[in-house]
Amino acid sequence: MEYGYGGQPNFGQVLFFGLGAVVGATLTANLLPMLAGLNVGDICTVSSQLARENVASTSPVISVSVWVVAMVIGSIAGGIMGLVASYPALRVKEEWFLSMILLVGGEAFRIVVMNTPQIGCGFNGLAGIYNPFTWFNNYIPQSWQTYASTGLFAAIIIAFAFGCFVFAQRIGNSPYGRLLKSVRDDKVASESLGKDVTRIRQQIMVLGSAMAGLAGVFYVYYIGVASSDDYITAVTFSVWVMMILGGYANNRGLLVGTFVIVLLDRGSLISGLLLQPYFPTLDPNYFVYGRYMVEAVILLLVLAFKQKGIFPETRVKTKAYTLFDFGKKNNTTAARTTDNPNQGGKNS
Amino acid sequence: MSNDVILRVEGLSKSFGGVKAVDNVSLSISRGSITGLIGLNGSGKSTLFNLIYGTEKSDNEARIEFDGHRIEKLSPHQRFKLGLGRTFQTPRLFSGMTVLENTMLASKGQRGEHPLTAAIPTRWESQELEFAKKARQQMKALEIEVLYGKLVTEISGGQMKLTQLSNATMGDPKMLLLDEPTAGVAPRLAQDIFQSISNERQSKNTTFFIIEHRLEVLFKHVDRVLAMHEGKIITEGTPAEVVKDQRLIDAYLGG
Secondary structure, three states: OOOOOOOOOOOOHHHHHHHHHHHHHHHHHHHHHHHOOOOOOOOOOHHHHHHHHHHHHHOHHHHHHHHHHHHHHHHHHHHHHHHHHHHHHOOOOOHHHHHHHHHHHHHHHHHHHHHOOOOOOHHHOEEOOOOOOHHHHHHOOHHHHHHHHHHHHHHHHHHHHHHHHHHHHHHHOOHHHHHHHHHHHOHHHHHHOOOOHHHHHHHHHHHHHHHHHHHHHHHHHHHOEEOHHHHOHHHHHHHHHHHHHHOOOOHHHHHHHHHHHHHHHHHHHHHHHHHOOOOOOOOOHHHHHHHHHHHHHHHHHHHHHOOOOOOOOOOOOOHHHHHHHOOOHHHHHHHHHHHOOOOHHHOO | OOOOEEEEEEEEEEEEOOEEEEEEEEEEEEOOOEEEEEEOOOOOHHHHHHHHHOOOOOOOOOEEEEOOEEOOOOOHHHHHHOOEEEOOOOOOOOOOOEHHHHHHHOOOOOOOOOHHHHOOHHHOHHHHHHHHHHHHHHHHHOOOHHHOOOEHHHOOHHHHHHHHHHHHHHOOOOEEEEEOOOOOOOHHHHHHHHHHHHHHHHHHOOEEEEEOOOHHHHHHHOOEEEEEEOOEEEEEEOHHHHHHOHHHHHHHHOO
């Protein structure tokens, strides 16, 4: 949304994502035993991990509420970081300087986290962040336990993603969506029509960063570890590939792009494990890292044949169109078929 | 300060490299008037507009007074909110949006332009419909109604000019700076544009300050003409006075 609608190339997505992850994990690791009345000392130790597991699998109230708090604080932290970053970033002349600043910011963040044991346990990462629905397994027959809590968590993540999608759709088809596109297309002209361009750019950066922070919290809860290895700049570029693939300024396209990339990402991991017995001489890493090659090929194909992505940009659909579109639907479709009798419905 | 002066400018200057594009210009425009600004290419007309609108900053301490407010330190969007509007010489429209979206964007005080209210359509939809009605009337007047669903990259240069004009009037400005509103527009339509400018002035008492090269059309509708040459205003008066002015004739003939 930041780029597609607002026109701001944010190459520091990983900064806000990583921050959300570290803040979420640290908060969880401290709060979980505290609320359970335990004193575990250093949150990086294995014993503290076990204590967290114990709380996560026995106390529904504590684990879910800590998770909610982590989400709220994680996205607030992302948002605040976005606000801070927006001060230097929005005052540079060229869009691409902004992207460079954020790119460097993301990488700097990773290096700082990696080398500072006080932040998220440094190089080793903060392990033992358990699924907030681990306790759910206690109420499920033994044979289903592997899937129950993960399934529940996955369902909730999907619900959240759907909520975000609806939110993005609504914003995209509102006067605010129009406003963002105007800032993207021509800042001077937008300013001339009375739009406070600097403030709008700041807003969208804070909003985007908060969402990335939230995603970071979800990610650590899913993967179980907050590790600096996960905040490499490739994460940012993955997000970009998702967008280029799906189409700019089109939420549906973004959804499809994300789906494809995540499928590749996880799929390559799983296929690596599944196929290994058949190719014992082959390093499973070929599959895991082969995905970057597949991504690259897909990216090149899309750029070569479908520059606007799988779903091109759409109108900002508000009720304003109802005054104009009335009774014209048939005319336009008729015109289209007579214009292009050979191409049929293919013209886009 | 008399009440019927809407814009008063004192001492605007702007240099690009060694060239003085605008050289210590002072002027005043009375409320409800249509004033033309003429001059050769490169005489500083558009730069003067940019300075008045705040798109560019004056080199020296200048004083710009608009509708009783000192505006020289305000940003363009703040000047817009006080009732000053403008168009650009080469149309600057939003290329990813349709003609209707461009016009709708220009509406003033939209409730749905906040990220939080935007997600709740009931908060802004009735207002949106009102603006759409107004946009439709305006687009009808300028004969661009049928283009509503076209991307602005798909329409002709003249149509872009018209779209820009309809954008500029959408916010009901007290004063409009128009930079060559009829360049690239068919002659008949040029007449219509000036007619609609006259109508707008009559119905809403809007003040117009217009850069234009089509003198024959311009002179039919303006009250007063300013002529610029090499960054300075060399003469001003009614069209009949100005055409007789020797300085202007010299400037135009390169004397």
